[in-house]
Amino acid sequence: MRIAAIYDIHGNLPALDATLRAIEQESPDLIVVGGDVAAGPLPRPTIERLMALGPRPHFVRGNADRELVAAFDGQPLDPTLPPVARDQIAWSAGQIDRAHRDFLAGFTAPAVYAVDGLGDAVFCHGSPRDEDEVITALTSDERLAAILVAATQPLVVCGHTHMQFDRRSGNTRVVNAGSVGMPYGKSGAYWALLGPTVSLRRERYDLDAAAAGIRAGGFPWADDFTEHNLRHPPAAAEVAAIFERLAAERARHASGP
Numbered sequence: 001m002r003i004a005a006i007y008d009i010h011g012n013l014p015a016l017d018a019t020l021r022a023i024e025q026e027s028p029d030l031i032v033v034g035g036d037v038a039a040g041p042l043p044r045p046t047i048e049r050l051m052a053l054g055p056r057p058h059f060v061r062g063n064a065d066r067e068l069v070a071a072f073d074g075q076p077l078d079p080t081l082p083p084v085a086r087d088q089i090a091w092s093a094g095q096i097d098r099a100h101r102d103f104l105a106g107f108t109a110p111a112v113y114a115v116d117g118l119g120d121a122v123f124c125h126g127s128p129r130d131e132d133e134v135i136t137a138l139t140s141d142e143r144l145a146a147i148l149v150a151a152t153q154p155l156v157v158c159g160h161t162h163m164q165f166d167r168r169s170g171n172t173r174v175v176n177a178g179s180v181g182m183p184y185g186k187s188g189a190y191w192a193l194l195g196p197t198v199s200l201r202r203e204r205y206d207l208d209a210a211a212a213g214i215r216a217g218g219f220p221w222a223d224d225f226t227e228h229n230l231r232h233p234p235a236a237a238e239v240a241a242i243f244e245r246l247a248a249e250r251a252r253h254a255s256g257p
Contacts, residue, residue, distance in 0.1 A: 001029045001030060001113060001114055001115055001116055001195060002026070002028040002029050002030075002115070002116055002193065002194065002195035002196075003028055003029065003030045003031070003032055003113060003115055003121070003193075003194045003195060004023045004026065004028040004030070004031045004032070004191060004192070004193055004194075005031075005032050005034060005123065005157050005175075005177040005191060005192045005193075005194060006019055006023075006031065006032070006033055006034065006177065006180050006191045007033070007034035007035060007036065007062075007125070007158075007159030007160075007176075007177045007178065007179060007180065007191075008034070008035070008036045008062070008159050008160070008162050008178075008179035008180060008181060008182060009033075009036065009037045009038070009040070009046060009179075009180045009181045010036055010037075010038075010039055010040035010064070010179070010180075010181040010182045010229075011037075011038050011039060011040025011041050011042045011043045011046045011092065011181065011219075012040055012041065012042065012046070012180065012181025012182065012189075012210070012214075012229070012230075013042040013045050013046045013049060013213070014205055014206070014209065014210035014213055014214075015180050015181045015188075015189035015203075015205060015210065016046060016049060016050075016180055016181065016189070017049070017205075018189050018203045018204075018205035019180050019189045019191050019203055020049075020053075021203075022191070022201065022203050023191070023193075026193055028193065028195075030056070030057070030058065030113065031053070031056055031057040031058070032057065032058050032060065032111070032113070032123045032157070033050065033057050033058070033059045033060065034060045034062065034123055034124070034125055034157070034158070034159045034177065035059075035060050035061055035062020035063070035064070035065055035107065035125035035131065035159060035160070036062035036063065036064040036065060036125070036159070036160070037050060037059075037062070037064075037065060037104070038064075038065070038068060038092060038096070038100075038104065039064040039065075039067070039068050039088060039089050039092045040088070040092065040181060040182070040219075040225070041214040041217055041219035041221075041222060041225055042213070042214060042217045042219070043068075043092040043095045043096055043100075044095045044096050044097075044100060045217075047096065047100045047103060047104070048100075050103075051100075051103055058108070058111055058113075058123075059106070059107040059108065060107060060108055060109070060110060060111055060123050060124065060125055061107035061108060061109065061125065061131060062107075062125040062126075062131055062159070062160065063078075063125065063126065063131050063132045063160070064089065065104045065107050066131070067081070067089050068089055068092055068093055068096075068101075068104055069101055069104050069105050071089050071090050071092075071093035072093040072096065072101040073101075077089060077090075084221070088221060091219070091220060110122050110123060110124035110125075110128050111123050112153060115155065115194045115195045116195035116196045117195055117196025117197065118154070118155050118173075118194060118195060118196065118197075118198070119153070119154045119155060120153040120154065120155070121153055121154075121155035121156070121157050121194065122151060122153045122155070122156055122157070123157045123158075124156065124157070124158050125158065125159055125160050126158060126159075126160040127147045127148075127156075127158060128147075128148070128150065128151045128156060129147065129150060131160070132160075133147060133160075134160065134161055134243045134244070134246070134247045135147060135158055135160075135161065135174060135176065136161050136163060136165070136176075136240040136243050136244060137163065137165040137167065137176075137236075137240055138237075138240045138241060138243075138244050139244065139247075141169065143247070144169045144174070145169050145170060148169050148170075148172050148174070151172055153172075154171060154172060154173060155172070155173050155174075155175065155194075156172060156173070156174045156175070157175050157176075157177060157192070157194065158174065158175070158176050158177075159176060159177055159178070159179065161176060161184075161239075161240070161243055162178065162179035162182055162183055162184050162239075163176060163178060163179075163183070163184050163185060163236045163239065163240060164176055164177065164178035164185075164190050164192070164200045164202075166198055166200065173198075175192060175194075175198055175200075177190065177191055177192035177200075178190025178191065178192070178200065178202070181229070182229045182233075183229070183233050184233050184234050184235070184236045184239045184240075185233060185235065185236035186202065186233070187204075187207065187230060187231060187232070187233055188202040188203055188204050188205070189202070189203040189204075189205060190202050190203075191203070207226075207230045207231055210226070210230055211226040211230060211231075214226055214230075
């Protein structure tokens with residue numbers, strides 16, 4: 001089976017459309033959407049675009065999908081989220097209706113599929129054990145080995161940190177498909193084609209047209225989003241270093257004094 005993996009769309013419909021056009025050219029057997037699809041500037045049309053794909057994709061739950069459902073349901077959000085992230089999720093929840101909410105609520109835990117030439121692969125959002133867990137290209141071998149201790153598949157496909165990489169931990173290959181809608185590094189829409197090799201892809205799309213569409217959608221943070229997520233995303237190495245520092249702090253707090 002050949003699989004297209006798309007992650008972290010974050011309501012960027014123009015980037016999703018560019019990615020889906022590229023995927024159609026490859027005709028994979030399956031599309032795995034690895035979470036965080038709608039929290040962002042165009043949540044409603046992004047969800048509707050994905051719903052229109054019918055039974056072809058498999059949807060794996062991400063942390064932002066979980067929080068968006070919670071916000072729609074009037075439940076408290078993760079208190080560790082930055083205030084602006086909570087505000088954006090609350091705004092996104094206000095743009096969707098019950099059918100969209102139920103679609104997001106149907107996303108699954110990590111899923112396993114056999115990939116041509118690569119063997120069984122587990123598709124997860126953060127890590128196989130935790131959709132909030134951070135893995136980057138800078139994650140230490142020791143921490144990565146601990147994250148993957150219970151993973152039995154030879155390939156782990158993840159997202160969450162919005163940066164593509166392809167690395168190994170012992171006998172396990174870990175691939176981050178990158179972010180369709182909110183990448184770090186060069187601008188573009190990132191995804192991965194799996195089988196019989198790992199092919200990391202980046203699609204260019206019309207950023208001016210995308211910015212105009214996002215502004216027209218009424219997203220209160222449209223200018224910031226188009227500047228820092230479309231036109232000039234943060235450098236991947238800098239963001240990875242920040243994520244690793246945050247992961248180390250969380251680990252210290254979890255272990256207690």
